[in-house]
Amino acid sequence: MRKKSSGFRVQGSGYEGLQENIRNLKTPKIEVWVNQYPDKDYTISLEVPEFTCICPKTGLPDFATIKIEYAPAKYCLELKSFKLYTIFFRNLGIFHEHLVNRILEDLVAAVKPRRMKVAGIFNPRGGITTTVTREYKK
Numbered sequence: 001m002r003k004k005s006s007g008f009r010v011q012g013s014g015y016e017g018l019q020e021n022i023r024n025l026k027t028p029k030i031e032v033w034v035n036q037y038p039d040k041d042y043t044i045s046l047e048v049p050e051f052t053c054i055c056p057k058t059g060l061p062d063f064a065t066i067k068i069e070y071a072p073a074k075y076c077l078e079l080k081s082f083k084l085y086t087i088f089f090r091n092l093g094i095f096h097e098h099l100v101n102r103i104l105e106d107l108v109a110a111v112k113p114r115r116m117k118v119a120g121i122f123n124p125r126g127g128i129t130t131t132v133t134r135e136y137k138k
Contacts, residue, residue: 019056022098028085030110032075041114044076045069048086055125056093063123064096066103070116073138077111096122100132108136 048066055062066086070077085106089099104118119133 019095019098022094022102025092025102027102027106028088029081030085030106031078031081032110033078035072035074035076038072038074041071043069043071046077046079046082051086051089051120053089053099054091054093056095059093062096062125065121067119067121068103068107068116070107070111071114073112073114075111075113077107096120096130096132100134104134104136114138 046068048068051064051066053062053064054060094102100118100120103120104116107113107118108116113136115135115137117133117135119131122130122132
């Protein structure tokens with residue numbers, strides 16, 4: 001008896017190997033500066049409305065708004081280095097899900113915040129808008 005297919009394909013889909021080294025990519029250094037109010041719990045919000053990367057499957061550009069909210073502890077994110085960091089992804093093929101995870105992990109490693117949230121709101125592709133969100137809490 002044949003097993004009914006779910007309609008989803010993983011093997012043989014053409015996505016194999018496209019994202020194997022995402023966690024090992026060497027990205028630009030994210031700089032920080034010393035927070036003069038580390039004893040206060042406050043929130044910093046950043047928005048990158050013109051973020052671009054490349055679809056690893058088609059090679060076409062993906063456009064997104066990246067939103068970041070974080071509560072700094074000892075350090076705050078230096079914005080010029082963050083801008084250079086975001087430009088790094090402009091010509092990189094990366095899945096939306098991997099991008100948001102990578103940004104959060106890199107920012108948490110540099111800033112060491114109390115908490116942080118990164119959301120990637122990607123413009124429609126094929127009529128589908130994708131939003132990927134991940135949070136970190138110390």
